[in-house]
Amino acid sequence: MALEDRSFARRRLLTSAAAAGGAALLGGTAHAAEPRKKAWPDRFPLPDGFQPEGIAIGSAPFAYFGSLANGAIYRASLATGRGSVISEGPGAGHPAVGLKIDRHGRLFVSGGVGGDLRVVDSRSGRTERTYAVGGAFVNDVILTPRAAWFTDSFAPRLYRLALDRHGRPGAVTDVPLGGDWQQGPDFTANGIERTPDGSALLVVNVFVGGGTLMRVDPRTGTATAVDLGGAVIPNGDGLLLLGRVLYVVQQQLNLIDVFRLNAAGTRGTAIARITDPRFRIPTTAAAWGDRLYLPNARFDVEPTPGTDYDAVAVPQV
Incomplete structure (x- = not known):
């Protein structure tokens, strides 16, 4: 089986913006909740055959979705649900998996089996930078004031893309993962976020303990299991932190587990479970106003050019 096919098959098997109050190292900013017309759709279509995975929402009410099929980027208006492809992508074998957008309109894209990181101008759709890091599956990404951090699902490491004070990307370095981190036989790391106080990163490890949230020191790569009071996240995919509330999308379980974290992100308490x-099989989430928006990846069906896809919105906790 080809690596691309094996990667996506393994994802199916294993799976059977930004918060306020960030501090110095990994702090972030969140847009204020905006008024939303009642008529705004809570479900809207994505292009047939698109194979969505990641979602990003910036400072305007538009959602960006990445395609596993060819790395294309689709932009949809949250007000109308209508949209269009703004970037055709690099083609088959170079998917767009995780997505994040900064305040300058740059999209940071995880290249999956393509083994690369990409920076795309959300206005023109032009790919500004491509970094070939050789990763087997570059999965998800989170932005911090001085770096974009990417997970690799098949290797115990993170990729750190340095950002200058204007958010412009620079060099990429590897940060090996250690401490409590254990690498599974293949697919291991998935979603990534930051702690509420901005001091560390949070990474899903689907192998350890049947699914564990890890707190990672960005300076050393040392990982420590987060105490979730016995809760496990076997299908943990995208993470979204709003204040101290962490949303964990458990994709093939078709639910979102919600935890309240302490400031340092060392402990969490389960407070809700969202089903709909x-x-x-939603994979990732982004916030606007009082809603969460999620693409349905439909990993339980064999994708074809005619397979229908959509995005749905649910209320925040």
Whole structure:
């Protein structure tokens, strides 16, 4: 089986913006909740055959979705649900997996089996930079004031893309993962976020303990298991932190587990579980106003050019 096919098959098997109050190292800013017309759709279509995975929402009410099929980027208006492809992508074998957008309109894209990181101008759709890091599956990304951090699902390391004070990307370095981190036989790391106080990173490890949230020191790569009071996240995919509330999308379980974290991100308490009959294996989440928006990846079906996809919105906790 080809590596690309094996990677996506393994994802199916294992799976059977930004918060306020960030501090110095990894702090961030969040847009204020905006008024939302009642008519705004809570479900809207994505292009047939698109194979969505990641989602990003910036300072305007538009959602950006990445395609596993060819790395294309689709932009949809949250007000109308209508959208269009703004970037055709680099083609088959170079998917767009995780996505984040900064305040300058730059999209940071995880290249999956393409083994690269990309920076795309959300206005023109032009790819500004491509970094070939050789990763087997570059999965998800989170932005901090001085870096974009990417997970690799098949290797115990993170990629750190340095950002200058204007958010412009610089060099990429590897940060090996140690401490409590254990690498599974193949697919291991998934979603990534930061702690509420901005001092560390949070990374999903689907191998350790049947699914564990790890707190990672960005300086050393040392990982420590987060105490979630016995809760496990076997299908943990995208992470979204709003204040001290962490949303963990458990994709093939068709639910979102919600935890309240302490400031340092060393402990969390389960406070809610979000389910919805419209979920068809959602993978990642982004926030606007009082809603969460999620693409349905439909990993339980064999994708074809005619397979239908959509995005859904649910209320925040």
